[in-house]
Amino acid sequence: MDASEGTAPGVKSATRTVALLDFFARQGGMYSLTEIQQELGYPKSSLYALLRTLVQLGWVETDPTGTLYRIGMRALLVGASYIDGDPVVGMAHETLDWLAEATGETVHFGRLDDYDVVYLSSRPSRHNLRPVIRVGRRVAAHSTSLGKALLADRPDPVLRDDLERQTEHTITEPDELRAELRRVRDRGHAVDREENTPGVCCFGVALRLRRPARDAISVSIPAIRLDDAREREISALLLQARERIEYSAYHLIHP
Amino acid sequence: MDASEGTAPGVKSATRTVALLDFFARQGGMYSLTEIQQELGYPKSSLYALLRTLVQLGWVETDPTGTLYRIGMRALLVGASYIDGDPVVGMAHETLDWLAEATGETVHFGRLDDYDVVYLSSRPSRHNLRPVIRVGRRVAAHSTSLGKALLADRPDPVLRDDLERQTEHTITEPDELRAELRRVRDRGHAVDREENTPGVCCFGVALRLRRPARDAISVSIPAIRLDDAREREISALLLQARERIEYSAYHLIHP
DNA sequence: AAGTCTTGTTCATATATGCGAACACTGGTT
DNA sequence: AACCAGTGTTCGCATATATGAACAAGACTT
Numbered sequence: 012m013d014a015s016e017g018t019a020p021g022v023k024s025a026t027r028t029v030a031l032l033d034f035f036a037r038q039g040g041m042y043s044l045t046e047i048q049q050e051l052g053y054p055k056s057s058l059y060a061l062l063r064t065l066v067q068l069g070w071v072e073t074d075p076t077g078t079l080y081r082i083g084m085r086a087l088l089v090g091a092s093y094i095d096g097d098p099v100v101g102m103a104h105e106t107l108d109w110l111a112e113a114t115g116e117t118v119h120f121g122r123l124d125d126y127d128v129v130y131l132s133s134r135p136s137r138h139n140l141r142p143v144i145r146v147g148r149r150v151a152a153h154s155t156s157l158g159k160a161l162l163a164d165r166p167d168p169v170l171r172d173d174l175e176r177q178t179e180h181t182i183t184e185p186d187e188l189r190a191e192l193r194r195v196r197d198r199g200h201a202v203d204r205e206e207n208t209p210g211v212c213c214f215g216v217a218l219r220l221r222r223p224a225r226d227a228i229s230v231s232i233p234a235i236r237l238d239d240a241r242e243r244e245i246s247a248l249l250l251q252a253r254e255r256i257e258y259s260a261y262h263l264i265h266p
Numbered sequence: 267m268d269a270s271e272g273t274a275p276g277v278k279s280a281t282r283t284v285a286l287l288d289f290f291a292r293q294g295g296m297y298s299l300t301e302i303q304q305e306l307g308y309p310k311s312s313l314y315a316l317l318r319t320l321v322q323l324g325w326v327e328t329d330p331t332g333t334l335y336r337i338g339m340r341a342l343l344v345g346a347s348y349i350d351g352d353p354v355v356g357m358a359h360e361t362l363d364w365l366a367e368a369t370g371e372t373v374h375f376g377r378l379d380d381y382d383v384v385y386l387s388s389r390p391s392r393h394n395l396r397p398v399i400r401v402g403r404r405v406a407a408h409s410t411s412l413g414k415a416l417l418a419d420r421p422d423p424v425l426r427d428d429l430e431r432q433t434e435h436t437i438t439e440p441d442e443l444r445a446e447l448r449r450v451r452d453r454g455h456a457v458d459r460e461e462n463t464p465g466v467c468c469f470g471v472a473l474r475l476r477r478p479a480r481d482a483i484s485v486s487i488p489a490i491r492l493d494d495a496r497e498r499e500i501s502a503l504l505l506q507a508r509e510r511i512e513y514s515a516y517h518l519i520h521p
Numbered sequence: 522a523a524g525t526c527t528t529g530t531t532c533a534t535a536t537a538t539g540c541g542a543a544c545a546c547t548g549g550t551t
Numbered sequence: 552a553a554c555c556a557g558t559g560t561t562c563g564c565a566t567a568t569a570t571g572a573a574c575a576a577g578a579c580t581t
Contacts, residue, residue, distance in 0.1 A: 090345025
């Protein structure tokens with residue numbers, strides 16, 4: 012899930028630069044040199060030079076005393092541009108709005124990247140109790156409906172040996188996960204019953220814009236608001252949303 | 267506006283790494299090694315090593331042939347985290363929604379950084395003709411209502427000698443800009459009449475959460491939909507929105 | 522108020538990177 | 552089929568960075 016230094020030869024300080032940005036992005040908040048050094052494991056003096064460079068460039072900011080660091084304003088643009096440049100996210104935009112409206116629940120758009128799902132777009136519900144996931148966040152694929160829907164679309168999904176446990180319901184045995192993926196294929200959509208976040212269930216389907224699929228959409232709903240009827244309703248709406256996106260993609264490719 | 271290499275000593279490849287990310291973020295799209303080399307001016311072989319490193323780490327992606335580069339998924343999270351970690355943007359969220367609803371026009375939240383305004387949040391209007399600015403984008407302060415509102419709040423604003431011309435209406439003379447900032451102070455809000463984008467007018471006020479102010483909000487509207495009555499209406503709503511944000515900030519600090 | 526601990530900062534040198542030039546590929550042209 | 556122009560890729564040496572250890576500056580304890 013993370014990109015450690017040892018496995019990746021390359022330009023060392025470039026690797027460390029992005030590791031630093033990634034650290035700030037994940038943790039959010041302000042950190043001292045020592046805290047960063049403990050987290051990343053690089054020598055203090057090297058970090059010091061790196062941080063000074065990034066502060067000078069506006070990618071990292073310090074507090075008035077100059078000893079606490081956090082992400083800077085220049086880093087802002089970078090994330091937005093990945094999304095803006097992606098045709099699929101743009102195409103799905105209206106349908107995601109529609110699905111959020113139709114279900115009244117939180118809707119996500121995610122993409123598979125190695126063993127993780129990356130959240131590219133989200134529509135938080137208006138309930139006070141709502142699952143919120145920051146765009147750009149990486150989550151282990153096997154614990155989410157998005158990830159399971161995407162893995163199920165692969166003829167031979169590559170699974171980690173060590174499937175990280177997120178909650179007491181997370182599927183952590185590769186064989187068990189493979190059985191679950193077969194159920195996903197039979198059922199037509201993926202379900203996550205509090206496997207990633209306690210109290211939250213998700214329903215996901217993969218978008219068949221390419222095979223194997225890379226993108227998926229999901230509806231997340233607190234378990235407390237869920238019953239059988241609601242579940243059938245949501246999965247039906249989810250399938251409709253998929254149709255809409257695939258339809259508009261088709262007409263984009265064949266005008 | 268940009269951070270060139272010559273002015274900034276520091277870790278060279280860290281500087282280049284973020285310059286590369288910034289380049290991809292600004293341009294959006296895919297570029298060959300040669301194109302990037304022409305734009306940034308670094309030696310081809312150095313760029314090659316850098317790009318390979320960043321591709322390996324997922325911060326840059328290539329097309330199937332491996333010769334066209336674009337921003338990668340790992341860069342996504344970085345931008346979102348600056349916004350999420352900022353208390354003012356979070357606090358303004360509901361009021362921005364309200365202002366967008368009340369005016370029916372595009373609403374922006376921006377922050378002054380040196381000579382530029384950085385857009386931190388936006389509510390695009392639902393008109394077909396709507397001004398859209400990507401979050402994270404930097405724009406020369408003197409050409410925007412956000413920037414003029416913020417500069418007007420400083421007792422002694424630092425202005426560039428060379429105020430870049432964006433449109434035929436951009437104020438490019440420092441003395442003329444100083445006179446305009448006095449008008450902003452007298453009037454109580456800043457106006458941009460097609461000074462940044464042809465056909466688009468903006469109205470902005472600075473948030474007085476600290477002095478001098480750092481943040482401002484604005485309403486952008488196509489000149490074609492603007493008349494005197496509408497202008498009075500919009501500036502009144504803008505002032506109300508400012509009150510709301512300052513009010514909630516006050517109650518956040520003094521609970 | 523001295524001592525001790527923690528954290529930020531500087532420095533000299535071993536080490537990794539940056540660089541230009543040479544090489545390899547590709548697609549188009551004669 | 553040979554040539555050419557443009558581009559991506561590799562290589563060895565000059566150069567810049569990374570590093571541990573030493574130093575400085577506070578903060579807390581006794």
